[in-house]
Amino acid sequence: MASGGDEELRLVNRLDESRSPYVRAHASNPVAWQMWGDESLALAKKHNRLLFLSIGYAACHWCHVMDRESFASPEIAQLLNAHFIPIKIDREERPDVDAIYMNYVQATNGSGGWPLNVFVTPDLEPVFGGTYWPGPNHSMTAQASLMSHTVGFLEILQKMTDVWTKQEARCRESAKEITRQLRQFAEEGVHSRKLGEKSDEDGLDIDLLEEAYQHFLKKYDAANGGFSTAPKFPTPVNLQFLLRLDQWANPAVNNIVGDDECKHATRMVVNTLRKMARGGIRDQIGFGFSRYSVTKDWSLPHFEKMLYDQAQLLDVYLDAFIVTHDPEMLGAVFDIAIYLTEPPMAAAAGGFFSAEDADSYPTHTDTEKREGAFYVWTLKEFRTVLGDRDGNICARFYGVLADGNVARENDPHDEFLSQNVINTTTTPAALAKQVGLAESEVVTNLKEGRKKLRAYRDKNRPKPALDDKIVVAWNGLAIGALARTSSALIDIDPEKAKRFGKAAEDAANFIRKELFDEESKILYRVYREGRGDTPGFCDDYAFLIHGLIDLYEATFNDSYLEFADTLQKTQISLFHDSTSSGFFTTRPDPSLLLHLKSGMDAAEPSSNSISASNLHRLASLLNDENYSKLALETVAAFEPEVMEYPHCFAGMLDSVVMGKVGVQTVVVMGPLGTAREKVKQGVGVGRTVAWGGSDWLRARNELVGSIPKNKEGVMICAEGQCREAMSA
Secondary structure (H helix, E strand, C coil): CCCCCCCCCCCCCCHHHCCCHHHHCCCCCCCCCECCCHHHHHHHHHHCCEEEEEEECCCCHHHHHHHHHHHCCHHHHHHHHHHEEEEEEECCCCHHHHHHHHHHHHHHHCCCCCCEEEEECCCCCEEEEECCCCCCCCCCCHHHHHHHCCCCHHHHHHHHHHHHHHCHHHHHHHHHHHHHHHHHHHHHHHCCCCCCCCCCCCCCCCHHHHHHHHHHHHHCCCCCCCCCCCCECCCHHHHHHHHHCCCCCCCHHHHHHCHHHHHHHHHHHHHHHHHHHHCCCECCCCCCECCEECCCCCCCEECCEEHHHHHHHHHHHHHHHHHHCCHHHHHHHHHHHHHHHCCCCECCCCCECCEECCEECCCCCCCCCEECCCCCECHHHHHHHHCHHHHHHHHHHHCCCCCCCCCHHHCCCCCCCCCECCCCCCCHHHHHHHHCCCHHHHHHHHHHHHHHHHHHHHHHCCCCCEECCEEHHHHHHHHHHHHHHHHHCCCCCHHHHHHHHHHHHHHHHHHHHHCEECCCCEEECEECCCECCCECCHHHHHHHHHHHHHHHHHHCCHHHHHHHHHHHHHHHHHHECCCCCCECCCCCCCCCCCCCCCCCCCCCCCHHHHHHHHHHHHHHHHCCHHHHHHHHHHHHCCHHHHHHCHHHHHHHHHHHHHHHHCCEEEEEECCHHHHHHHCCCCCCCCEEEEECCCHHHHHHCHHHHCCCCCCCEEEEEECCEEEECCCC
């Protein structure tokens, strides 16, 4: 018989023990939140209570909404404290826990998101879950509430209390069956092929890229850019896949996908990037991009800014600029790189913080936060800050209207009444004709207007809260993107390029000093007020190795390549699946319901797709056959899924090509100071770049070591041989 509100257990809120800004923000809730860990799990077993897991992150808008509506409610707190073990979890600290229960919610509800709320048995088996549920203090308009038909959180708590009290056996039986199905589904992907098993044909082939291209072509929104309806996510890994189709040094991709098709893929991506750069998803007054757009035309974002989005978008906009030399692409590159390397995102000691919140106080005297308050404007504010004439010109350019530009159906909480989300709605040339001024005068007006609006915003509006965790995985993405940006822009703006490169190096050095154990060779995932206790996950290793390889190629500092090599060996020892190859998300952990392994991309590329690419690149740079073999096996581990849904594995498809046509190793010989200048910056698919004068590399790579050290020029190494390049 399940216990009800047992008198002997008096929970107290323990969240002030956490270092996570998201978790700690709930320390004042009347809900007696517990921390995820053995102690809380033991409490659930001892008192036979369901655990209520609430998982989110600091910049999540709907997490804040549910906090205000439900977790601040004494009525909700009384039920949670009396009948459950409530646990608050930061998904960025524990992506392993988040992934397990997100799988459950997606499987049972058809979709997921955050906040992620799940009731689980004391054995951690899921009983019921969902995302946002309205609370007693919900502020949705009556019309929006009627349209949503969403059951309230209070009703859910009452129902779960009743079910567990009266039908515990049935609850447990159902949870065990669900868990069995989840485990079976996970293992189908994890153990789809045993090592050494031959596929019916010769593995995955390059024609899968053509299938993936056709999928994105059918989904393409030619009017607005992007590959879905609303809500619209950038999904940079897909954009990068499409943009690179026409950039492979080996003609095999072009031959199979088609020359016209590869060029059209580039056009689709550039159009998408242009629409995003002009949309409300970009902070037109400041810097950086929001996580996604509520509308199909990128005009209305959810305003949180995530480090992993900035890093990936920087990579894609940089590739687009290298391919097109389009000034608009370059402008976005500079904006994102500046955003990453200045406060608030840049940590003073090195590294990059995780996110800026979507919600903030409209003014310094307000007591209730609103979504997007830092970013939205009224026409009256434009005229007050800029004057009537200049204010009206800038208002036309940015689509600012007297009654606001947010549609009623997109504003369920009435947060945007008379407010405007800034979008670029015209061009300076077209605007000049409209207002009867010279284009040069309009351009000057817009530049000065942007500076004044930014200064006013920074002075008069409270800034969104900063999630100042330094997460290794996301820093790895930023390190790589900034390193590549520094190398590509050195001739365009040497001062900024060097600043971007220094920020990448400072971040890499900070992680090695603060989050890497030199003795055990393991990473820790999070730094905030000191090193966190959570060891690194597979994505921490994969994304950091990726960034370090990019940083090495930008600097030829072999300490970064050596560090990448060390981390790769650790990743293999901790996460590699010796039965079916590929890499598990986590180390084996008896407290976790599932041991997951995924190659499918999401908002971030999968750790397995990045790992396969890393192994191919390290195999090329180090002439390491073991790494090459592991790269092929990692891709083969997902062969059935990739063959059926290649578009879901866009990040893996680069490695499919590398496995078929190989990776070209460009070795630059001569003095270090001039070596970098001998290599033309490219998009970087299908080749690696190394400096052959390094003693460490010459010892680690016998092929490079065989080249006379006093030789100067550029060598191309492949298939165990090196030859002089006609041109770099």
